[in-house]
Amino acid sequence: MSGNVLDADVGIVGAGPGGMAAAAALAAAGLRVVVLDEAPRAGGQIFRQLPEGAHAHLAEPPSHDAGHVLLTAFAQSRVQLVSGATVWDVRPGRLWFEHDGASKLLRCQRIVLAPGAYDRCIPFPGWTLPGVLTAGALQVMVRGFGVVPGQRALVVGSGPLLLPTVTALLAAGVKVVAALEASSRWRALRALPAVLGNGTRAREAFWYARQLLRAGVRLQWGWTVFGCEGDGRVQRATIGKVDANGRPRRDTARTIDVDVVGAGFGLVPSIELGLRLGCRAQWNAVRGGHCLVVDGEQRTSVAGVFVAGEIAGIGGSAVAIAEGELAAAAILREVKGTAVPSAVVQRVQRERRAADAMLAAFAPLPGLHELAQPDTIVCRCEDVPLARAQAAAALHGDSLRAIKVGCRAGMGPCQARICGPSLQALACGQHYRAMDLPVVQVPLKVVRSATIVDAPTG
Amino acid sequence: MKRRIDGTGDRPAVAFTFAGQPCSGRAGDTVAMALWAAGEAVLRQSSKDGAPRSVLCNMGICYECLVVVDGVTVRACTTLVREGMRIERGGRP
Numbered sequence: 001m002s003g004n005v006l007d008a009d010v011g012i013v014g015a016g017p018g019g020m021a022a023a024a025a026l027a028a029a030g031l032r033v034v035v036l037d038e039a040p041r042a043g044g045q046i047f048r049q050l051p052e053g054a055h056a057h058l059a060e061p062p063s064h065d066a067g068h069v070l071l072t073a074f075a076q077s078r079v080q081l082v083s084g085a086t087v088w089d090v091r092p093g094r095l096w097f098e099h100d101g102a103s104k105l106l107r108c109q110r111i112v113l114a115p116g117a118y119d120r121c122i123p124f125p126g127w128t129l130p131g132v133l134t135a136g137a138l139q140v141m142v143r144g145f146g147v148v149p150g151q152r153a154l155v156v157g158s159g160p161l162l163l164p165t166v167t168a169l170l171a172a173g174v175k176v177v178a179a180l181e182a183s184s185r186w187r188a189l190r191a192l193p194a195v196l197g198n199g200t201r202a203r204e205a206f207w208y209a210r211q212l213l214r215a216g217v218r219l220q221w222g223w224t225v226f227g228c229e230g231d232g233r234v235q236r237a238t239i240g241k242v243d244a245n246g247r248p249r250r251d252t253a254r255t256i257d258v259d260v261v262g263a264g265f266g267l268v269p270s271i272e273l274g275l276r277l278g279c280r281a282q283w284n285a286v287r288g289g290h291c292l293v294v295d296g297e298q299r300t301s302v303a304g305v306f307v308a309g310e311i312a313g314i315g316g317s318a319v320a321i322a323e324g325e326l327a328a329a330a331i332l333r334e335v336k337g338t339a340v341p342s343a344v345v346q347r348v349q350r351e352r353r354a355a356d357a358m359l360a361a362f363a364p365l366p367g368l369h370e371l372a373q374p375d376t377i378v379c380r381c382e383d384v385p386l387a388r389a390q391a392a393a394a395l396h397g398d399s400l401r402a403i404k405v406g407c408r409a410g411m412g413p414c415q416a417r418i419c420g421p422s423l424q425a426l427a428c429g430q431h432y433r434a435m436d437l438p439v440v441q442v443p444l445k446v447v448r449s450a451t452i453v454d455a456p457t458g
Numbered sequence: 459m460k461r462r463i464d465g466t467g468d469r470p471a472v473a474f475t476f477a478g479q480p481c482s483g484r485a486g487d488t489v490a491m492a493l494w495a496a497g498e499a500v501l502r503q504s505s506k507d508g509a510p511r512s513v514l515c516n517m518g519i520c521y522e523c524l525v526v527v528d529g530v531t532v533r534a535c536t537t538l539v540r541e542g543m544r545i546e547r548g549g550r551p
Contacts, residue, residue: 038518038536040486045517051486056465084538086518118519130499130512137516145491146466151459172463232510233499270519380514380522383506413521418514446521448530 004104005456008034008080010331011095011108013087013273016044017067017317018309019114020074021324022331027077029332034106036085036097039144042074043067044116045136046317048144056146058171059211061164062203063317070321088443088451090273092304096455098447105456110304110334112327113274114320117267117288117310119161120364121418123378123386123426124371126228126237127263135165135264142168149174150260154237156225157264158182159362160316163208165262166217176217177258180239182246182265183362185221194357200318201354225263226253226371234261246365266364267314268421274311275440277302283434286360287313289421290437297330297340298323298348306330315355322348369425378426379419381412386426393427400436403427413446461495474543483539490516490523490534493545501525501534502548524548 010026012019015037027033035042041049047067050056074081082099089096095106119134126132131150133141135157141147153174155165158181166179181188195201212219226238226248240253267288271281274292280301281290291313298306306327309320326348329340372378374387384407392406400416400423403409409423410416416423416438424435443452469484476498483492490513493501500510501523514522516535523534526546534545 040488040538050466051469051484053469053486054466055468056463058463084536086536118515118517121514128504128509128511130501130510133513134515137513140516141491141494142463145487145495146463147491147495148459148461148463149494173460380504380511380520383504413524414519418520445518 004102005458006034006080006104006106008032008106008108009335010110010112011036011106012112012114013095014044014114014116015039015042015074015081015083016114016116016309016320017046017070018320018324019044019112020070021321022112022114022308022328023079024070024073024077025325025328026331027079029336031335033079034108035079035081036087036095036106037081037083038086040083042081042083043071045140047071048140050144050146054146058143059167061167061207063200066321067317086445086447087273088445088447090276090444092277092302098451101448103451103454103456105458107458110306110331112306112308112331113311114308114324115270115273115311117269117314118417119264120266120268120288120421121263122265122368122371122422123376124225124227125373125376126230126234128377128380129228129230129234130232131230131234131259132228132261132263135161135262138165138260138262139168142172148172151175152177152258152260154178154180154225154239154256154258154261156180156182156239156261157266158365159264159266160358161264161267162219163212165264167208167211169262170211170215170217174260176215177256178239179212179217179219180223180225181219181221182224182242182365182368183221184244187244188221188361191358191361194354198354201358224248224368224371225261226250228261234259237261242365242367245367247367247370265368266362267310268417269310269313271311272415272438272440272444274300274305274307275437276442276444277305279305281437284313285363286356287315289435296345298327299330314359315352319348319351319355322351366425369422372426378423379409379412381414382408384409389423389427390429398424398428400424401439415441415444461497472539472541474539474541474545476545477547487539488535489525489527489532489537489539489543489545492539493534500547505549
């Protein structure tokens with residue numbers, strides 16, 4: 001059993017930019033650090049690495065330079081990385097996880113949560129067809145595995161992540177038939193000062209613009225997908241214009257032939273581990289919804305629990321790296337009494353300001369919830385169509401819990417990570433507002449029953 | 459049709475079966491990506507109407523890619539493919 005219990009000074013969840021930055025800094029200061037990550041290799045979703053042995057150079061934006069620096073520092077550090085680890089329960093100083101079919105426990109003095117985020121899904125007719133994936137899924141497919149998603153792609157959604165999805169597809173040799181940004185060009189222009197005021201972000205925007213121009217791909221503002229069709233797999237998509245609130249203008253609909261669709265309407269912070277620990281969360285629409293609350297040094301409301309990156313609100317890799325370094329500095333102050341460098345604090349504040357200003361231009365458009373039709377599946381785990389979710393809300397009330405109890409939406413294995421962020425807006429027809437805090441349950445992710453029964457204690 | 463980016467498939471082949479048919483991927487592939495590269499997109503049937511489902515998030519969040527590997531239900535996108543695996547389509551999540 002002892003082989004299934006790991007000990008560390010600091011346990012970190014997530015080997016993305018935030019987790020790697022914190023881990024490398026802590027290990028450099030002599031602390032024992034164990035990082036648990038669900039993917040096969042370090043990098044997180046943004047700095048995904050191809051499998052060992054794969055040789056290919058895919059075109060990358062300038063922001064990935066920082067990723068390579070970090071990946072090298074991380075690999076050369078004394079950090080113990082456990083890849084393929086699924087964390088299913090957490091308490092202060094304890095992380096239970098499944099790894100290689102075994103039930104394991106990491107005991108540590110402090111925890112840094114850097115689990116990242118996942119794509120915000122907004123249901124539309126035909127989105128359950130094979131070949132319709134999230135924008136993030138396509139990036140993982142290309143950058144993480146070198147697999148070609150299809151031949152003719154449609155990219156839809158809203159926010160800065162549409163661009164890396166398009167460039168990943170181009171790098172894989174896929175023809176991007178259309179790239180549709182639901183926000184209007186004028187709304188997006190509000191992001192311009194934030195982008196141009198930050199050298200790194202300006203270079204990044206220029207790189208993407210050049211890639212799209214070279215491939216002849218034009219980002220269409222104020223457009224989105226109305227639905228997908230196909231026999232066992234997506235073959236056609238109906239696209240059209242939306243108004244300033246995101247409501248579909250049905251008279252503009254036209255149909256295009258595609259065999260793969262990437263949809264990404266922004267990101268949702270993965271806060272489940274924090275909620276399980278009892279960390280305080282608050283609603284921040286610009287940062288993706290419910291985010292964990294931190295003090296000026298990445299501490300949550302629970303002693304010994306720190307966070308970095310998207311879990312404290314969507315901000316991107318530059319924010320995550322800075323926050324990972326700050327979390328490490330804050331821990332080192334507690335352990336060794338070393339001062340937290342003011343430069344690190346200032347960098348976090350600067351990157352957060354820039355990210356907030358940019359994301360404010362892509363805040364969710366409530367009218368996109370009108371894409372779903374009465375028979376469109378909204379909860380994919382439990383196969384709940386929109387009409388049933390609406391009936392449940394009418395009968396039981398508009399809280400997340402009432403809708404779940406009334407129609408089972410959100411009660412499947414994904415624990416409402418996919419349907420939850422839009423469920424209340426869909427079922428109640430209300431405008432986008434603060435949603436109820438999700439209810440988290442153990443196991444936080446589905447694991448074998450033996451993993452729970454045989455869980456190490458101590 | 460090209461299913462892998464040049465150079466990314468230069469890894470040892472891994473043989474397995476999918477729905478009873480011989481299939482192969484590369485070392486380091488997840489089950490989901492090995493199957494996608496083999497042209498197999500349909501990973502499970504929905505419980506209500508039997509509609510085909512496939513990879514949605516590709517990062518272990520959505521449970522849409524559930525398959526049965528050697529009798530155990532797993533997420534295809536977080537499970538690395540191994541020699542000799544017997545993989546069947548999944549059912550209800």
